[in-house]
Amino acid sequence: MRRITRRGLIAATAVAGCLVGAAPAMAHPHVFAEANLEVALDDGGMVVALRHVWRFDDLFSSTVLLEFDKNADLVLDNAELEDVGAVIHESLAEFDYFQFVTAKGRDVKMQAPERIMANFEDNQLIILFESRPVEPLKLDGTVDFGVYDPTFYTAIDFYDDKSLVVADLPQGCTRAVVRPDPDEAIAMNQQSLTDAFFNDPTGVDYSKLFATRLELNCTGQG
Numbered sequence: 001m002r003r004i005t006r007r008g009l010i011a012a013t014a015v016a017g018c019l020v021g022a023a024p025a026m027a028h029p030h031v032f033a034e035a036n037l038e039v040a041l042d043d044g045g046m047v048v049a050l051r052h053v054w055r056f057d058d059l060f061s062s063t064v065l066l067e068f069d070k071n072a073d074l075v076l077d078n079a080e081l082e083d084v085g086a087v088i089h090e091s092l093a094e095f096d097y098f099q100f101v102t103a104k105g106r107d108v109k110m111q112a113p114e115r116i117m118a119n120f121e122d123n124q125l126i127i128l129f130e131s132r133p134v135e136p137l138k139l140d141g142t143v144d145f146g147v148y149d150p151t152f153y154t155a156i157d158f159y160d161d162k163s164l165v166v167a168d169l170p171q172g173c174t175r176a177v178v179r180p181d182p183d184e185a186i187a188m189n190q191q192s193l194t195d196a197f198f199n200d201p202t203g204v205d206y207s208k209l210f211a212t213r214l215e216l217n218c219t220g221q222g
Helices: 002-012 059-066 078-098 182-188 190-199
Strands: 033-041 045-055 101-103 117-121 124-131 141-147 155-156 164-166 174-178 213-218
Touching: 033 213, 045 059, 045 101, 045 141, 059 078, 059 124, 078 101, 078 124, 101 124, 124 174, 164 213
Parallel strands: 033 155, 033 164
Antiparallel strands: 033 045, 045 124, 101 141, 117 124, 141 213, 174 213
């Protein structure tokens, strides 16, 4: 039962590489989640943490309920929710927990969250976790924060610009929510995508181009 449960959830969260005989990645999402992201800063304008909340769609949530409800009472108790969080934590490690941060165009490495908390509310699975930069990250120049699934299996969307939050943004910094147009994103990156495809057809990361992101511009800081 434990193996079936792990396989079901891992597949649903697009970690197919963890499975024996995994199927090829799908070209469109099968799991949907509404996301909230808070960028936490300290008094000096350093990024302290990214705080994520994801609320999953009813169908996926019901699948999780059925697979993790070991006592078949149609309720996920604390122990079962701990199991859900642990499996998701392990499953998403390979994909950096679907989060990305860039500073001045360069990727910023983030620590793995210590744990992922799971809850079940109004028939929907909700997960919460916090991640910190590996190296000190100061708001200087343009820094982008976003969430995306590189396999396209899971669509994690910010339905409202207010779902991307930064508290106490330093004076002189600007905040913008960027929602790329897919056609424009492909057109602007056509040459680099073509080169990347011929160099490594399996390594072309289209999904990052389409991901909604929070862009903070603090030119002149530091």
